[in-house]
Amino acid sequence: MTSRSDPRHGLSSASKVEQDSLCKGAFLAQQGIPSRGSADATKGTERHELEEREVPLEDIVDDEDRECSRRARASLEYVREKLNIPDSSTISRELRFWLKDGDEELLSGQVDYVETWDKTALIADYKMLYGIHASAHNNVQLAAYAALLKHEWKEIETVYAALIEPFGEPRLSTVVFTSGELEKKISELIKLYRVVYSGIAERTAGHRQCKFCRALGICPEARTYVMELINE
Ligand code: SF4
Numbered sequence: 001m002t003s004r005s006d007p008r009h010g011l012s013s014a015s016k017v018e019q020d021s022l023c024k025g026a027f028l029a030q031q032g033i034p035s036r037g038s039a040d041a042t043k044g045t046e047r048h049e050l051e052e053r054e055v056p057l058e059d060i061v062d063d064e065d066r067e068c069s070r071r072a073r074a075s076l077e078y079v080r081e082k083l084n085i086p087d088s089s090t091i092s093r094e095l096r097f098w099l100k101d102g103d104e105e106l107l108s109g110q111v112d113y114v115e116t117w118d119k120t121a122l123i124a125d126y127k128m129l130y131g132i133h134a135s136a137h138n139n140v141q142l143a144a145y146a147a148l149l150k151h152e153w154k155e156i157e158t159v160y161a162a163l164i165e166p167f168g169e170p171r172l173s174t175v176v177f178t179s180g181e182l183e184k185k186i187s188e189l190i191k192l193y194r195v196v197y198s199g200i201a202e203r204t205a206g207h208r209q210c211k212f213c214r215a216l217g218i219c220p221e222a223r224t225y226v227m228e229l230i231n232e
Pocket of ligand 1: 023024026143203204205207209210213214215216219220221222
């Protein structure tokens with residue numbers, strides 16, 4: 001299963017936690033099925049890179065890319081000001097955190113923006129394309145990022161998490177996690193991925209989990225689900 005050239009080491013990632021929770025067999029079902037890249041995905045990656053490299057706005061050629069970065073930076077600054085973050089804070093971008101059970105890796109997540117001070121962290125996840133995303137309070141991916149950070153950086157007691165959607169409505173939503181909440185999420189994730197990687201996890205079809213599943217075209221459970229919807 002493990003490939004060292006793969007930054008995820010052949011494992012699932014925080015962006016897949018919602019799918020893995022809803023259909024525990026989805027990870028296994030998608031093995032060996034390549035993902036099809038899209039122009040949208042490429043554009044999203046390019047815009048993330050502009051933030052990772054902190055490219056000055058005046059150097060961003062494309063008008064929409066520049067507006068995307070301008071809005072993303074304004075939202076981030078708004079949160080930072082609200083939190084009154086000291087100048088002594090430490091900022092990292094595109095940092096990958098790992099969830100392990102003992103020495104065994106189970107899950108990772110690469111966080112767009114991480115800032116720490118005292119025993120507190122701010123993380124931000126950018127959604128750089130048009131589209132509808134669960135806001136911060138209901139965002140499973142964001143909660144997974146916070147849990148992964150806490151798992152690696154045990155001294156952190158509070159994690160503020162911001163979902164920044166430059167072209168969304170709202171453009172910014174936030175949530176805060178306490179140490180206790182994150183410890184609980186870590187336990188839940190370990191339990192979930194013990195099942196996901198068991199090799200016998202059941203498939204459960206549904207709109208949210210099947211929509212972006214690479215196994216959709218060959219999955220009997222999904223086919224039955226669609227037929228039941230048609231016959232309703
Ligand atoms: S298509 Fe749906 S039911 Fe089938 S493996 Fe993927 S998520 Fe699960």
